[in-house]
Ligand code: COA
């Protein structure tokens with residue numbers, strides 16, 4: 001291996017303050033920081049604490065000031081509606097400053113929380129940036145979540161207003177936001193002062209009463225507003241993610257560290273320069289969408305694509321190739337599941353051959369483990385490097401990756417490559433000792449984490465400390481397990497908590513269990529994620545009924561499926577309920593979910609020494625066979 005990557009990586013760990021001080025010179029500061037890292041109160045670290053800057057200024061104004069106002073910032077393409085548009089940096093800056101004025105007219109001040117529950121349209125990006133402009137903290141909620149999830153985010157963030165749209169479009173249906181928003185408002189204890197609806201052409205809705213206003217109306221008497229000077233450690237957003245219980249965790253992002261780190265990644269990880277076209281095919285409701293549809297490409301000053309469509313079905317398995325070809329995209333970032341969907345529909349790549357992809361240089365995958373078959377299929381088809389990299393909502397940028405702008409390392413199929421500069425990744429065994437190369441254990445990152453990672457959880461410092469920073473003193477616990485090999489390559493094998501990954505979407509099985517337990521016939525339940533060829537994992541529910549239930553099993557199963565759809569949302573893709581006589585448990589009463597998962601996936605398993613009644617496992621096996629989850 002050449003020394004370029006090694007040297008930069010070593011510098012980042014040995015002299016983190018010098019390393020990040022130098023990089024921080026690349027962003028715009030109203031006042032440059034003199035204090036780079038405050039380590040006085042671990043595990044709460046502060047990057048660039050006396051710096052003064054603004055997220056929106058770094059995303060838009062700085063490029064306009066530097067004479068790049070006419071350059072395209074945002075390309076919107078919606079194969080679902082047939083709409084396309086382009087915004088230059090100046091046009092986007094002007095729209096954002098006007099909408100910032102509209103937010104101020106609605107009483108939004110620095111530090112107030114604003115929920116954004118919107119489809120993939122430019123107005124969603126405008127709303128996010130407008131919050132940053134005036135120092136409001138946005139919390140984007142993914143459109144595939146139902147009222148309950150939206151309500152819990154309204155309550156936890158104590159948001160003042162909610163910005164939504166009249167509808168979203170999925171390939172087979174229109175997503176009406178009104179009933180979902182109304183449901184959430186009813187459920188939430190905290191009261192919003194206003195809901196702003198963006199009316200989508202052809203699907204406008206009637207607004208009710210003084211608490212609702214249309215996007216256009218809110219702009220009618222709004223003034224354009226300049227960027228507010230913000231402290232580097234103020235928060236730019238809260239993004240809720242699945243925790244180990246049904247209560248989502250509010251991951252917060254600071255301002256200065258976020259801009260510094262994300263801008264650096266565009267060149268160093270993704271090899272993207274200002275003149276390049278970049279596309280992240282995700283959703284703004286997820287961290288990938290926050291960081292790589294919106295923030296990092298705009299901080300970099302390149303062009304980013306906002307795609308309202310799917311890899312298949314909008315209209316066909318050539319949708320990705322069309323976008324890449326039409327806009328001369330240099331690199332694409334998406335989840336492996338998107339490629340599995342394309343591969344399933346077009347295994348020979350017949351759609352691919354219809355397009356000119358001569359500008360396309362690399363494909364990045366994350367969100368779930370990229371299986372070697374999918375990587376090899378994509379490599380053969382695209383004839384460009386396919387890079388699996390690993391990261392989390394908590395970090396907002398990759399923990400491990402091939403840093404293609406520094407030095408292209410060799411691919412090892414199944415590994416997410418090496419730790420990125422800034423991250424000191426280790427594996428710890430259950431006996432709390434550091435693992436040797438190739439030994440499995442919990443993957444942790446030595447503190448302090450680099451800039452841009454979460455400084456705490458929203459109004460939950462103790463939860464931050466207890467959940468992530470306590471099991472291994474001096475380390476951040478990622479809740480991923482795996483090993484690091486002799487060459488320093490990281491292999492992510494599984495989660496160590498109850499999180500599952502469904503089509504690249506992070507879900508808590510605990511949250512689904514909470515919903516199932518509310519069904520009046522359910523005595524107890526277990527939700528596990530089983531392997532799925534398309535989505536990576538799929539949740540299935542095993543339920544044991546209360547004594548004396550007379551309702552037929554089929555109706556109970558259907559009701560349970562509907563409850564999860566209504567309470568968690570369609571994104572859970574929860575379709576299978578198996579009614580069992582009993583659930584296998586340890587003698588102390590803990591349900592043996594891991595063992596059931598292994599049986600369902602036809603993996604070898606050891607009979608747990610603490611099992612209460614081994615015969616139950618045979619019953620479960622029978623039930624899984626009957627329901628065709630397990631094949632003979
Ligand atoms: N708003 C409302 N509903 C949504 C939604 C949104 N933004 N996104 C998804 N849903 C719904 C879908 O319509 C579907 O509903 P259905 O049960 O009525 O069919 C359900 O949630 C499950 O969606 P999904 O898991 O996306 O499955 P799918 O079968 O519709 O599509 C893929 C499968 C692989 C094509 C799709 O998951 C995909 O494009 N993945 C790309 C990867 C990605 O974006 N990952 C995000 C993190 S990087």
Ligand code: AMP
Pocket residue numbers: 241287365366367368369370388389390391392393394416478479480492493494495501504505506
């Ligand atoms: P999210 O916070 O939604 O980005 O999900 C983060 C989780 O997704 C991680 O903790 C991993 O379990 C999983 N994940 C993300 N990227 C990868 C990857 N490249 N390989 C394996 N798992 C991944």
